[in-house]
Amino acid sequence: MESLQRIDLVGFGSLLAQLQAEGYTLIGPRLEAGTIDYGAIEGPDDLPIGWRDEQSPGRYRTLPRNDRAHFGFNATPASFKTRLHRSEETVLEVQRGEQGELRFVPVIPAVKKQAWIGARSCELAALAIQDRVLKDSADPDPRYAARREGVFIVAVHCGQAGGTCFCTSMNAGPKAEGGFDLALTEILDGPEHHFVVETGSDAGAALLERIPHSQPTAADLRRAADAIEHARATMGRHLDTDGLKTALYAQAQHPGWEEVADRCLACGNCTAACPTCFCSSYEDQVELDGANARRTRHWDSCFNADFTHLAGGPVRASTPARYRQWLTHKLASWHDQFGTSGCVGCGRCITWCPVGIDITAEASRIRQANGEPPK
Amino acid sequence: MPPTGTERPRLAVWKFASCDGCQLTLLDCEDELLALTDRVEIAYFPEASSRMLDGPYDLSLVEGSITTAEEAERIQDVRRQSKQLITIGACASAGGIQALRNFADIESFKRTVYAQPDTIESLATSTPIASQVPVDFELRGCPINKSQLLYVLNQALFGQRPTLPTHSLCGECKRAGVTCVMVAGGTPCLGPVTQAGCGALCPRHNRGCYGCFGPSETANTQALSPHLERLGMDPPALVRIYRTFNAAAPQFQAESQAHERD
Ligand code: SF4
Ligand code: SF4
Ligand code: SF4
Ligand code: SF4
Numbered sequence A: 001m002e003s004l005q006r007i008d009l010v011g012f013g014s015l016l017a018q019l020q021a022e023g024y025t026l027i028g029p030r031l032e033a034g035t036i037d038y039g040a041i042e043g044p045d046d047l048p049i050g051w052r053d054e055q056s057p058g059r060y061r062t063l064p065r066n067d068r069a070h071f072g073f074n075a076t077p078a079s080f081k082t083r084l085h086r087s088e089e090t091v092l093e094v095q096r097g098e099q100g101e102l103r104f105v106p107v108i109p110a111v112k113k114q115a116w117i118g119a120r121s122c123e124l125a126a127l128a129i130q131d132r133v134l135k136d137s138a139d140p141d142p143r144y145a146a147r148r149e150g151v152f153i154v155a156v157h158c159g160q161a162g163g164t165c166f167c168t169s170m171n172a173g174p175k176a177e178g179g180f181d182l183a184l185t186e187i188l189d190g191p192e193h194h195f196v197v198e199t200g201s202d203a204g205a206a207l208l209e210r211i212p213h214s215q216p217t218a219a220d221l222r223r224a225a226d227a228i229e230h231a232r233a234t235m236g237r238h239l240d241t242d243g244l245k246t247a248l249y250a251q252a253q254h255p256g257w258e259e260v261a262d263r264c265l266a267c268g269n270c271t272a273a274c275p276t277c278f279c280s281s282y283e284d285q286v287e288l289d290g291a292n293a294r295r296t297r298h299w300d301s302c303f304n305a306d307f308t309h310l311a312g313g314p315v316r317a318s319t320p321a322r323y324r325q326w327l328t329h330k331l332a333s334w335h336d337q338f339g340t341s342g343c344v345g346c347g348r349c350i351t352w353c354p355v356g357i358d359i360t361a362e363a364s365r366i367r368q369a370n371g372e373p374p375k
Numbered sequence B: 001m002p003p004t005g006t007e008r009p010r011l012a013v014w015k016f017a018s019c020d021g022c023q024l025t026l027l028d029c030e031d032e033l034l035a036l037t038d039r040v041e042i043a044y045f046p047e048a049s050s051r052m053l054d055g056p057y058d059l060s061l062v063e064g065s066i067t068t069a070e071e072a073e074r075i076q077d078v079r080r081q082s083k084q085l086i087t088i089g090a091c092a093s094a095g096g097i098q099a100l101r102n103f104a105d106i107e108s109f110k111r112t113v114y115a116q117p118d119t120i121e122s123l124a125t126s127t128p129i130a131s132q133v134p135v136d137f138e139l140r141g142c143p144i145n146k147s148q149l150l151y152v153l154n155q156a157l158f159g160q161r162p163t164l165p166t167h168s169l170c171g172e173c174k175r176a177g178v179t180c181v182m183v184a185g186g187t188p189c190l191g192p193v194t195q196a197g198c199g200a201l202c203p204r205h206n207r208g209c210y211g212c213f214g215p216s217e218t219a220n221t222q223a224l225s226p227h228l229e230r231l232g233m234d235p236p237a238l239v240r241i242y243r244t245f246n247a248a249a250p251q252f253q254a255e256s257q258a259h260e261r262d
Helices: A009-021 A121-135 A142-149 A202-209 A218-233 A244-250 A256-263 A269-273 A319-338 A359-368 B021-027 B030-039 B069-081 B089-094 B097-103 B106-113 B146-157 B170-176 B181-185 B221-230 B235-242 B250-260
Strands: A005-008 A025-032 A035-041 A051-056 A059-064 A088-096 A102-106 A114-119 A151-156 A182-189 A192-199 A280-286 A292-299 B010-015 B041-044 B057-063 B082-088 B137-139
Touching: A005 A009, A009 A025, A009 A151, A009 A192, A009 A202, A035 A051, A035 A059, A035 A114, A059 B181, A114 A121, A121 A142, A121 A151, A121 A319, A142 A151, A182 A202, A182 A218, A192 A202, A192 A218, A244 A319, A244 A359, A256 A319, A256 A359, A256 B221, A269 B170, A280 B146, A292 B170, A319 A359, B010 B021, B010 B069, B021 B057, B021 B082, B021 B089, B021 B146, B030 B146, B057 B069, B057 B089, B057 B146, B069 B082, B082 B089, B082 B146, B089 B097, B089 B137, B097 B250, B137 B146, B221 B235, B221 B250, B235 B250
Parallel strands: A025 A114, A114 A151, A151 A182, B010 B041, B010 B057, B057 B082, B082 B137
Antiparallel strands: A005 A192, A025 A035, A051 A059, A088 A102, A088 A292, A182 A192, A280 A292
């Protein structure tokens, strides 16, 4: 905490310019096609200055704000997952040599320097989960690891929460507690517009040294704390996680799974939008001339019947079973498997569900009602 | 190694009641066509070549639906002559747009359109190929997707069963990073109940999906329809949205009929 500094808007511009000078591609929020989503940016002018989002179950809109906030919005449609655990990628190439012999060549991307500008606390919590599963596990994914290596993170503590956010319930926000190189709190108070910066790594501290910064005043620190408190107070949703795992395990035969499945389209939007979901499938494609082949990996979903298709048929043959798998894995069995919840409370699955099914509402409904025994 | 030279498997492409669009997709495989003709002998493909060789054929691609007694007979013959039979397109797999007749009185159509309705020999319904003969694989779409076609052909030629996604289009939107038109724009979209395969063509252009690839594996149309109504579709509009190229696919047919009664 003694590492708190203050940078003004010019300093913020220098921060981005310095990262670029050090060879980083900047990935930050942009206003595009009716959403605020991450993409390549060149400087502060590319940010959605003065824009916010409005999120509710099954609905997302962008709207102008009445100030010039740079980060006055919440969870983006796509998470940073798309940058590391790509939705589609080639993992292996098979080439036929002149003698007819086969060569198997794994495809591993080169490490590229990318700086993420504006990653939120929930995003970093999700990143820590993905790191645990895809990088630091017994069987790491070398492609994820290579992309991850080049990432520099400029986090932003949320100054407001969205209509579907519930990170406070999941202990994942709105203030990032680690996993960043630098973290900003945007201060917007009348004519005051600057950032309080926290360093989270040696690389972050070194970068901060190279850009103009100053000591924050006591008022700055108070405003920064207020901003985060405001986010806490405006949290759109809440999930009671106390005893949730045991409660959900006890309700495996609850009729509520059938009820939600009547509304659920089994479309898989929730799993694709979720920053922690990692399930994938592999496909082999042989070229027409039979000389070369490629193995690709692509996102899959526990809502897809063919995802768990074994010789005898799909493991989870019905939508109730699939919805139960999704919710129970996120909120209960993830703890047993990976030692944390699989949910960081970003609310994406709620916003981007076309029919607005709300994981917080379903979880509390299922845990509360008394389950009927299986028929 | 793939078979070459004289051992090339023989391919036939057949047309029933259809617009030819799916056959054109095959002709549209310009870059891959040469590699393909190295692998197969195109023995029968009237749309492309006047050289028509007799059967039997190793692989038949069948476009179009069954709408006349002649077609109902001819498809039996095609099946007899074909080791493998793959249907291509919404007409062959679900009856096509011409299956709108299934919901109406064909005789009144004939009287309205033709000066001499007696000269028209047509069945009362348009039905998919699989309702007449066993089919080895159905390639969906109106029209079919070129890369899916090449994949299916390739698998068939290697003697492998093709596996194509049967889940909803939404998976393709998310994988391609296409913003959901329904959530972000309030635009009605059939994607959640439609099988993937087109590459999310319409949502990419900010349009809702029209269901060209037919119902997805778990098409929950009963859950989607009330939501489409909330987005502004009235029952007649709901009937129309489910009643296009895959009007006679069982899930879409049942859903359109449910709203006709509304
Ligand atoms: S389950 Fe939903 S709220 Fe939780 S992390 Fe995934 S998308 Fe976010
Ligand atoms: S879930 Fe929390 S950290 Fe994430 S955007 Fe919402 S308020 Fe910010
Ligand atoms: S919960 Fe919503 S987003 Fe998830 S599969 Fe069901 S309908 Fe689709
Ligand atoms: S645009 Fe349509 S197909 Fe794409 S995700 Fe949204 S509902 Fe699904």
